[in-house]
Amino acid sequence: MTVKSAIVINPSKVLDMDERRRELFGAVADAGWPEPLWLETTPEDPGCGMARAAAAEGVEVVLVCGGDGTVMAVAGELAGTDVAVALIPSGTGNLLATNLGIPRDVAESVAVAITGKRRRIDVGEVDGCGIFTVMAGMGFDAAMVGDTPDSAKARFGWAAYVATGLRNLTRRRASVRIRLDGGKWLHRRASTVLVANVGRLQGGLPLLPDAEPDDGCLDVAVLTPRHVGDWLRLAGGVLLRRGNDTHGLETFRAQSVEVQAARDEPRELDGDVIAPARQLTARVRPGALVVCVPAD
Structure with missing residues (x-):
């Protein structure tokens, strides 16, 4: 099945961006998916604008390569939509990934995005934040x-x-x-x-x-x-x-x-x-x- 995807990545959480890009693009290509969008977060935008851009392009899956803060920023934009979030743990805590059984290994977590299932989860919302x-x-x-x-x-x-x-x-x-x-x-x-x-x-x-x-x-x-x-x-x-x-x-x-x-x-x-x-x-x-x- 062909799936349109995007990668939202936090450069501060990755030691070798070139290697990570090759790894992610290779896994997506091996699945037969088209080349994904590559969207890097910035200190000014932790992922919100990148998630909006991905959704505007009709992406079906957004692979989030970062920590819980990056996931939170992306999820804030994609909550309430049918766009799926795939977690590629790269931060300190990675607590959502841990609680959902997502492996820390990059290849294994990408495999979850490609061959795993979709699950709707709750989110919490804090007034004004x-x-x-x-x-x-x-x-x-x-x-x-x-x-x-x-x-x-x-x-x-x-x-x-x-x-x-x-x-x-x-x-x-x-x-x-x-x-x-x-x-x-x-x-x-x-x-x-x-x-x-x-x-x-x-x-x-x-x-x-x-x-x-x-x-x-x-x-x-x-x-x-x-x-x-x-x-x-x-x-x-x-x-x-x-x-x-x-x-x-x-x-x-x-x-x-x-x-x-x-x-x-x-x-x-x-x-x-x-x-x-x-x-x-x-x-x-x-x-x-x-x-x-x-x-x-």
């Missing part, structure tokens, strides 16, 4: 992301977050209130609140093991540890998959989530820091994005 495919966060996680240098991420991968995470363990908890699907406000003192579309974090950590990207809901994790000992107990509970029995962790599920804090808090979408604020309001867009996933 755009969409996310993995998760939105407010508090500790966003502070950790913001404090981790790009150079460290490039050198050490997801492990680069460990050092900055340790430095932020003693960060003062915030007074927050949370409302799910317009219900009653829940009051907590939390280190972080995560609104997630998928459940696994860096290193495959199963924070929300029951989360599914196509269940029409967002999963919410409220982390409330007070000190380092609490963080260690929380980590142990997560690894043992104790769910809401985990000390310092509460989980919820909803289609819309409102989080309000008593002070400005750092925030992030899919690992990209956004402006600090006292509020994070998210809702699910069920089945909005078509992705290529392994056939099995």
Whole structure:
């Protein structure tokens, strides 16, 4: 079957652009597809304009060669369309790819785009900030992301977050209130609140093991540890998959989530820091994005 495709690639995530281009073009040619569009992101445009250009050309599959931030930018433009997104993991976290079982090997991930199946997944949408495919966060996680240098991420991968995470363990908890699907406000003192579309974090950590990207809901994790000992107990509970029995962790599920804090808090979408604020309001867009996933 002949399929019109495009490649949106983030040059900052690839060591040898010429080699990557030969590899991708060769795999597409071997499948009998026409030569794809080649669209490079820029510091000013992380992929939004490239995705729009691909859609305007009638492309059926967009291969995204970058990290979760590049995927988020492309997905923000293609959500609500029938254009499929194929993930070619090249970033630090690659959490959407990890949660969907997409291999990190370039040839294997391209094979998923060509021979795999199409799956409609949900995306989350944050008021005034755009969409996310993995998760939105407010508090500790966003502070950790913001404090981790790009150079460290490039050198050490997801492990680069460990050092900055340790430095932020003693960060003062915030007074927050949370409302799910317009219900009653829940009051907590939390280190972080995560609104997630998928459940696994860096290193495959199963924070929300029951989360599914196509269940029409967002999963919410409220982390409330007070000190380092609490963080260690929380980590142990997560690894043992104790769910809401985990000390310092509460989980919820909803289609819309409102989080309000008593002070400005750092925030992030899919690992990209956004402006600090006292509020994070998210809702699910069920089945909005078509992705290529392994056939099995």
